[in-house]
Structures are given as C-alpha cells and as structure tokens.
Amino acid sequence: MTPRYLAMFSLLFSVSALAQSVDDAKFVNLAHNYLERVFRLHPEDATSLGDHRHDDRLSDYSPAAIAGELAGEQSFLQRLEKIDSGRLTGPNRVDARLLRDAIEAQIFTLTELQPARRDPLFYETSYAGGLYLLVARDFAPAEVRLRALAGRLRDIPRVLQQARGNLDHPPRVFTETAIERAGGAIVQILHGFDDLLAQAPSLKAELAPLQAAASAALSDYRDWLQQDLLPRSNGDFRIGADVFRRKLRFALASDLSMEEILQRAEADVATTTAALYDTARLLYREYLPQAAGSQLADRHHVIKTVLDRLADEHPTQDTVVARADATLREATDFVRKHDLVTLPTTPLQLIVMPEFKRGSGIAYCDGPGALEKNGETFYAISPTPQDWPEARQASFYREYNNYMLYDLTVHEAMPGHFLQGAHANQFHAPTLVRAVFQNGPFIEGWAVYCEQMMAEHGFGGPKVRMQQLKMRLRAALNAILDQKIHTEGMTEREALDLMMNTGFQEEGEAVGKWKRAQLTSTQLSTYFAGASEWLDLRASAQARDGAMFDLKRFNDTALSYGSPPVRYVRQLMGL
Numbered sequence: 001m002t003p004r005y006l007a008m009f010s011l012l013f014s015v016s017a018l019a020q021s022v023d024d025a026k027f028v029n030l031a032h033n034y035l036e037r038v039f040r041l042h043p044e045d046a047t048s049l050g051d052h053r054h055d056d057r058l059s060d061y062s063p064a065a066i067a068g069e070l071a072g073e074q075s076f077l078q079r080l081e082k083i084d085s086g087r088l089t090g091p092n093r094v095d096a097r098l099l100r101d102a103i104e105a106q107i108f109t110l111t112e113l114q115p116a117r118r119d120p121l122f123y124e125t126s127y128a129g130g131l132y133l134l135v136a137r138d139f140a141p142a143e144v145r146l147r148a149l150a151g152r153l154r155d156i157p158r159v160l161q162q163a164r165g166n167l168d169h170p171p172r173v174f175t176e177t178a179i180e181r182a183g184g185a186i187v188q189i190l191h192g193f194d195d196l197l198a199q200a201p202s203l204k205a206e207l208a209p210l211q212a213a214a215s216a217a218l219s220d221y222r223d224w225l226q227q228d229l230l231p232r233s234n235g236d237f238r239i240g241a242d243v244f245r246r247k248l249r250f251a252l253a254s255d256l257s258m259e260e261i262l263q264r265a266e267a268d269v270a271t272t273t274a275a276l277y278d279t280a281r282l283l284y285r286e287y288l289p290q291a292a293g294s295q296l297a298d299r300h301h302v303i304k305t306v307l308d309r310l311a312d313e314h315p316t317q318d319t320v321v322a323r324a325d326a327t328l329r330e331a332t333d334f335v336r337k338h339d340l341v342t343l344p345t346t347p348l349q350l351i352v353m354p355e356f357k358r359g360s361g362i363a364y365c366d367g368p369g370a371l372e373k374n375g376e377t378f379y380a381i382s383p384t385p386q387d388w389p390e391a392r393q394a395s396f397y398r399e400y401n402n403y404m405l406y407d408l409t410v411h412e413a414m415p416g417h418f419l420q421g422a423h424a425n426q427f428h429a430p431t432l433v434r435a436v437f438q439n440g441p442f443i444e445g446w447a448v449y450c451e452q453m454m455a456e457h458g459f460g461g462p463k464v465r466m467q468q469l470k471m472r473l474r475a476a477l478n479a480i481l482d483q484k485i486h487t488e489g490m491t492e493r494e495a496l497d498l499m500m501n502t503g504f505q506e507e508g509e510a511v512g513k514w515k516r517a518q519l520t521s522t523q524l525s526t527y528f529a530g531a532s533e534w535l536d537l538r539a540s541a542q543a544r545d546g547a548m549f550d551l552k553r554f555n556d557t558a559l560s561y562g563s564p565p566v567r568y569v570r571q572l573m574g575l
Contacts, residue, residue: 050372056151091429120178142199171237344422353382367421370435395508416447438563445530
C-alpha cells in the first residue's frame with residue numbers, strides 16, 4: 001500500500017473508530033442515566049442490586065408518580081432509538097437491545113398490566129421485601145441498616161394509603177393471597193429486626209414506635225383488604241391470549257413462539273413420561289420382585305407405585321433444613337469430581353426461609369446484586385407455614401421427599417442458580433444493563449438443564465433420576481398450564497387433573513401450582529422455554545465440535561456472558 005493510500009486508510013480508520021466511540025459513549029451515558037432514574041424511583045430494586053444510596057425510602061405509588069415514570073420511559077426509548085446500534089462495539093451491542101427490551105417491557109407493564117391498580121401483592125415488594133433486603137445481607141454495620149429501616153418503616157403507612165387509592169376490582173385470588181401474607185409481614189415488622197437491634201440496642205427506643213405504627217397500619221390495611229377490597233375483587237385473573245402473547249415476548253426474549261412452546265411442551269410430556277417408565281421399571285422390580293407381567297405393563301401404575309414408594313422417604317419440619325444441607329454438600333462434591341463446570345469461590349449460606357415468604361414453594365436462591373460488596377448467596381429452605389394442618393404438611397413433604405431434595409438442590413444451588421449467579425457476577429461491561437435486566441429463561445433454563453446434566457452423569461442414581469424426570473415433566477406441564485389457563489380458559493379441575501394424573505404430583509403441590517398460575521402469568525413458561533433453549537444450544541455446540549466437544553468448556557463459556565437471553569449467547573458463541 002502506497003503512503004498516500006496508507007494515509008487515507010488511517011484517516012478512514014480513525015474516523016470510524018471515533019464514530020464508534022461517540023456512539024458507545026452516547027449509549028453508556030444514556031444507560032447510566034436510565035438506571036440512575038430506576039434506582040431513584042424504585043429504591044427496593046436498588047437495594048437488591050447492592051446500591052444502598054436509597055435504602056431509607058420506598059417507592060412512590062401515587063398516580064402522579066406512575067404517570068411521571070411512564071413519560072420518562074417513553075422519553076428514554078426515543079433517545080435510545082436515536083443511537084446507531086450498528087456502530088456500537090463489544091458488550092454494548094447486546095446491551096443496547098436488552099435496554100430497549102427492558103424499557104418497552106416497562107411501558108407495557110405500566111399501560112397494559114397496570115399492577116398498581118390490579119394487584120395488591122404488587123405493594124408487598126415495599127412493605128415486606130423492602131425491609132427484608134436490609135436485614136438479610138450484612139452489607140453495613142447494624143446501626144446503618146437500622147437507620148435505613150427506620151426510614152422505610154416511616155414510609156409504610158404512606159405506601160399502604162396509596163395502595164388503597166389505586167386498587168380497583170383486582171382478581172379475587174390476588175386479594176386473598178395478600179390477606180394471607182400480611183400476617184407474616186406484620187411479624188417481620190415486629191420481630192424481624194431483633195438480631196440487628198441486639199447489636200445496636202441504643203436504637204431500640206427509636207425504632208419501637210415506628211415498628212408499632214407500621215404494624216398497626218399494615219393490620220388496618222389487612223382489615224381493609226378483607227372488608228372493602230375483597231367484596232369488589234371481581235377482576236379476571238386470566239389475561240387473555242393477546243396480552244399473554246405480548247407479555248410472553250417480554251418475559252422470554254426468545255425466538256420460540258407461543259405456539260411452538262406449547263407444541264414442544266406437549267411432545268416433551270410424552271417423551272419424558274416414557275423415560276420415567278423405563279427408569280421406574282427397574283425400581284418396581286426391586287420393590288415388588290414378585291409382581292406379575294401385567295402389572296409391569298401398566299405404565300401409569302408402575303410410575304405411580306415407584307413415586308409413592310420414594311415419597312414415603314421424606315423429611316419433616318424438624319429435619320428438612322439439615323437434609324437440604326447434606327444434599328448441598330453431596331452435589332458440590334459431585335460437580336467437583338466430574339469436573340462439569342468451574343466451581344465458584346463465593347460463599348453460599350443455607351438459611352431457613354422467612355415466614356412471610358413461605359407457602360408457595362420449599363426453596364429459593366437469593367443471590368447478591370450486581371453492586372453488592374458482600375457476595376454471599378442464600379439458599380433458603382422452607383418448613384411449611386405454622387398454620388398448615390397436618391394433612392397438608394404431610395402432602396407437602398411427600399412431594400419434596402428425600403430424593404426430590406437432591407434435585408431441588410441441583411436446581412436452586414449446585415450447579416444451578418447459585419453457581420450461575422456467581423459466574424454472572426464475574427461479567428463486566430461498560431454499563432450495568434446486563435446485570436440489572438437478567439433474563440429469566442436463561443436463569444431458570446440453566447437450572448433445569450443442570451438437573452438433566454447431573455442425572456445424565458448419575459447423580460443420586462435411578463431414585464434421583466425419577467425425581468429429575470418428574471421435575472422435567474413438571475416444567476413441560478407448567479408451560480402448558482400457563483398458556484392454557486390464561487388463553488384457553490382451562491379450569492381448576494382440568495388443571496389439577498393434568499398435574500396429578502399426568503404429572504404424578506401430590507394434591508398439595510397441584511393446588512399450590514393452580515394458585516401460582518393464577519398469580520404469575522407467563523412466569524411458569526420460563527422453565528421449559530429456557531431449558532429447551534439451553535439443550536438446543538448444547539446440541540448445536542456438540543454438532544459443531546464433534547469429538548472435540550468439551551462439556552465443561554461449553555458450560556463455562558455459555559455462563560461467561562452474564563445472564564442475557566440464550567439467543568444472544570448463541571450469537572456470541574458463533575452457533
């Protein structure tokens with residue numbers, strides 16, 4: 001190349017680089033300003049992410065604040081559209097799309113779903129979650145956290161008053177659930193800070209009247225829910241096909257359509273049931289060696305008999321936490337021995353689930369926020385609520401028996417949510433967009449994929465394999481229930497029949513899932529859709545790499561991009 005053309009090339013390269021840096025700078029600035037606004041408007045979200053500048057406040061739910069938020073979302077979307085996304089570089093190329101999706105999703109929520117008007121549980125984020133976040137993590141001295149708690153306690157009566165003004169004809173199940181959970185929140189306000197106050201006893205006198213006022217306000221609010229809102233809670237919990245389709249697009253950010261998810265889920269029920277039968281036959285012969293051939297040929301009988309035998313071996317209120325702790329150690333040792341994925345060095349603490357969170361599931365994983373200095377993750381295990389009758393407790397623990405706890409630990413902790421979250425927190429980008437707007441199907445899909453991966457490698461033998469396949473069946477049925485309940489009018493009887501007879505679920509689990517399906521449209525689809533995308537991704541990598549495919553390298557690479565939609569991971573991995 002001649003000096004003249006070299007100089008021209010250098011000039012063009014410099015101009016191109018400058019243009020890219022200008023567009024990147026515009027995006028980084030816009031993303032920063034947008035997130036600063038989100039943290040300011042929603043202090044509870046900021047706390048959960050580890051930004052503690054707004055810990056002494058709760059969200060403003062006044063009509064003026066909601067209208068102002070909507071106007072701001074629309075303004076940021078217009079500004080984002082002016083940035084040439086084709087000129088963005090590095091992580092910004094994906095993160096700009098994630099930010100656009102997040103803004104459009106929030107506009108959809110504010111204009112179409114309107115949870116402030118439709119859902120009493122929407123406010124639980126403040127009067128329960130906003131307090132718990134300050135107690136659960138040891139991010140600052142007790143005095144600092146208690147001062148923040150004092151500010152939020154002062155805000156609770158205002159939040160509850162705004163809820164009274166906003167709520168208008170919600171679905172009955174929403175109001176009933178809010179009434180049920182309010183008692184746990186009151187207990188949390190009155191006694192949830194005892195350990196912190198023991199570290200800073202000088203603040204007891206200051207917090208006591210605030211606790212009394214907040215608990216009294218919440219008690220009055222519960223009475224209002226019962227006496228005023230419940231009689232007019234005649235809204236339809238079903239959101240309908242049109243809204244469901246649009247909400248699902250935001251919830252999944254997937255290339256899978258609503259119709260394809262349903263088709264694949266129904267096909268997966270058949271293949272998973274067949275695998276359950278194949279595994280159950282081996283155990284059936286072990287349990288009933290004298291069984292006749294006709295009994296072995298009855299597929300439903302064989303599966304149900306084996307699952308019932310496994311359910312007989314279950315924890316109790318007194319042993320469930322210790323049992324979960326033992327399974328966690330075993331799962332960690334198994335992952336290390338088989339070298340399936342790089343283990344994190346961040347801490348994991350098993351805790352007893354707070355009372356106000358109990359009743360809908362046995363466990364959850366609570367990972368640190370992207371900005372949290374204390375990187376501790378909590379694997380929460382739940383004894384049943386104290387007011388549950390003995391029969392309901394028994395059904396619950398038969399569902400979450402000793403072998404199901406192994407599979408649950410894989411999903412929630414190792415190598416599921418805990419490990420994935422630890423890897424995600426190692427990802428760094430010019431903005432916090434990817435850390436803040438994590439993709440549910442990526443996260444839940446990884447956890448379901450891990451259940452299958454661990455079972456494929458023999459974790460827990462055929463007894464745990466039975467539970468993994470039952471959970472896989474549950475994931476497919478969740479997607480079917482989610483869609484058919486909200487778009488096709490599936491009844492409670494039909495849903496329970498599907499879960500108990502096709503899914504082999506205990507009655508208590510099925511009843512709880514029916515309630516959850518009413519409360520959380522589209523969320524139940526994330527497990528199956530996400531797992532399908534993860535398995536498709538692995539299959540693509542195996543097809544490309546052939547004999548050179550390395551499972552650990554695949555897992556580590558796929559987890560290295562944070563928690564974006566799987567379709568972006570596919571692009572980043574060249575698949």
